[in-house]
Amino acid sequence: MCFVEKVSKDINPFRMNVSKAAQALYLLSGELGLRYANGNKKIMRGGSEASKHAVDASAGLVEAIALTDIEIVRIDLDLLDIMMTWDQLSDFEKPSTNEAQKSDTTKTSDNAGHSLAKPARAATSWMGDTGVFSASKLQTGVFSRLPSANIEEMFNRMTSVDVKAGQVIIHQGAEGDYYYLIENGTAVVSRITEAGQPPTILAELHAGDAFGEEALVSDNKRNATITMKTEGALLKLKKTDFIELLKAPLISQITMEEARKLTANGSIWVDVRFPSEYQFDHLPKAINIPLNELRSLIPTLDKQKEYIVYCQTGRRSSASAFVLVEQGFRVQVLQGGTRGSKV
Numbered sequence: 624m625c626f627v628e629k630v631s632k633d634i635n636p637f638r639m640n641v642s643k644a645a646q647a648l649y650l651l652s653g654e655l656g657l658r659y660a661n662g663n664k665k666i667m668r669g670g671s672e673a674s675k676h677a678v679d680a681s682a683g684l685v686e687a688i689a690l691t692d693i694e695i696v697r698i699d700l701d702l703l704d705i706m707m708t709w710d711q712l713s714d715f716e717k718p719s720t721n722e723a724q725k726s727d728t729t730k731t732s733d734n735a736g737h738s739l740a741k742p743a744r745a746a747t748s749w750m751g752d753t754g755v756f757s758a759s760k761l762q763t764g765v766f767s768r769l770p771s772a773n774i775e776e777m778f779n780r781m782t783s784v785d786v787k788a789g790q791v792i793i794h795q796g797a798e799g800d801y802y803y804l805i806e807n808g809t810a811v812v813s814r815i816t817e818a819g820q821p822p823t824i825l826a827e828l829h830a831g832d833a834f835g836e837e838a839l840v841s842d843n844k845r846n847a848t849i850t851m852k853t854e855g856a857l858l859k860l861k862k863t864d865f866i867e868l869l870k871a872p873l874i875s876q877i878t879m880e881e882a883r884k885l886t887a888n889g890s891i892w893v894d895v896r897f898p899s900e901y902q903f904d905h906l907p908k909a910i911n912i913p914l915n916e917l918r919s920l921i922p923t924l925d926k927q928k929e930y931i932v933y934c935q936t937g938r939r940s941s942a943s944a945f946v947l948v949e950q951g952f953r954v955q956v957l958q959g960g961t962r963g964s965k966v
C-alpha cells in the first residue's frame with residue numbers, strides 16, 4: 624500500500640506523485656521546508672513531534688522542498704479515508720458482551736424443532752474478521768463507491784454459508800436469487816456455449832471476489848455456472864437487498880440530453896450489444912464492447928475516461944456498468960436505453 628521513498632535535496636516531493644491521486648506525506652528523516660498560502664513557513668525535521676503528523680498537499684500548502692536528502696512515506700488520501708471509514712465502522716456501536724453473545728449464538732431449531740438458517744454474525748464482526756477486504760478492493764471495487772451506511776446494512780443482511788469442494792453455487796440458466804462474496808476458498812466460473820460440448824472455463828475467483836451480480840442487475844438468467852474448487856465460506860445477499868443497497872446507489876442513470884453534453888466534453892459512448900446489432904445501428908462515435916466480452920476487453924479501456932454505456936432497454940448496459948464500477952471505472956447508463964430515448 625505504501626513504501627519508503629528517498630527524495631533528493633531541492634526536490635518537491637509532491638511533484639514526484641506519479642499516481643496523480645490526492646496524497647499526504649509522512650517525513651521519516653531529513654528536513655523538509657514548507658510554505659503555506661497564509662504566508663507561514665515551517666521546517667519539519669524527521670523524527671520530531673511535528674513529523675508524526677501527515678503533510679497534506681490539499682491543506683493550503685503552496686510549496687514543499689527537501690532541504691536535505693529526505694525519506695518519506697506517501698499515502699493516498701482517498702484510500703486513507705476509506706480505511707478510516709472502515710476502521711470507524713468496525714468500531715461502531717460494538718454490542719455489549721452479553722448482546723454480542725446473544726447475536727452470535729447459532730440457533731439451530733425453532734420452537735417446532737424445524738432447522739433454521741445460520742444467523743448472520745454482527746455487522747461489526749464481518750468487517751473485523753472477514754477476509755473479503757483487501758486495500759486494493761477497498762480502493763477500487765464496489766465498496767469504494769458505496770455510502771458507508773449501505774456497506775454496514777449490507778453486512779447486516781448478509782448470511783454466511785459454508786461450502787464444499789465441488790458444490791455448485793450457481794447454475795447457468797437459473798433465475799438470479801443471490802449476490803455472493805467469497806470470504807475464503809476458490810470458485811470456478813464455467814459456461815456452456817454449445818449444447819453437448821464441455822463447458823469453457825472462464826475464470827477462477829478467490830477470497831474478496833464477488834459473483835452473481837449480472838442476473839440480478841439485468842433481470843436475466845444466470846450466464847455461467849459457479850462451482851467451488853475448494854471448500855470455503857461465502858457471504859450471500861438476497862436479490863431485493865442487492866438491488867436496494869448496491870445496484871441503486873452504484874448505477875447512475877442519465878438522460879440522452881445529459882449524455883450528449885457529457886460526450887461533447889470527452890465521455891465515450893459504449894454500445895454493449897452484440898456486434899451484429901452495433902453494426903446495424905449505433906450512436907455516432909460509439910465503440911462496441913459487447914456485454915459477453917466485457918471482462919476480456921476491460922484492458923482496452925482507460926480509467927481516466929468516463930464511459931456512457933447503452934443498449935436498447937438499459938438492461939444489458941446496467942449489467943455492464945456494474946462490472947465496470949467493480950473494476951474502478953467511471954460509468955453512466957443511458958436511462959431506458961435507445962428505445963426509451965429520443966435518438
Ligand SMILES: Nc1ncnc2c1ncn2[C@@H]1O[C@@H]2COP(=O)(O)O[C@H]2[C@H]1O
Nearest residue numbers: 825826834835836837838845846847918
Ligand atoms: N468471464 C467471467 N469472469 C468472472 N466472472 C464471470 C464471468 N462471466 C460470468 N461471471 C460471473 O458468473 C456469474 C453467473 O451468474 P450471473 O450471471 O448472475 O453473474 C455472473 C458473473 O458474476
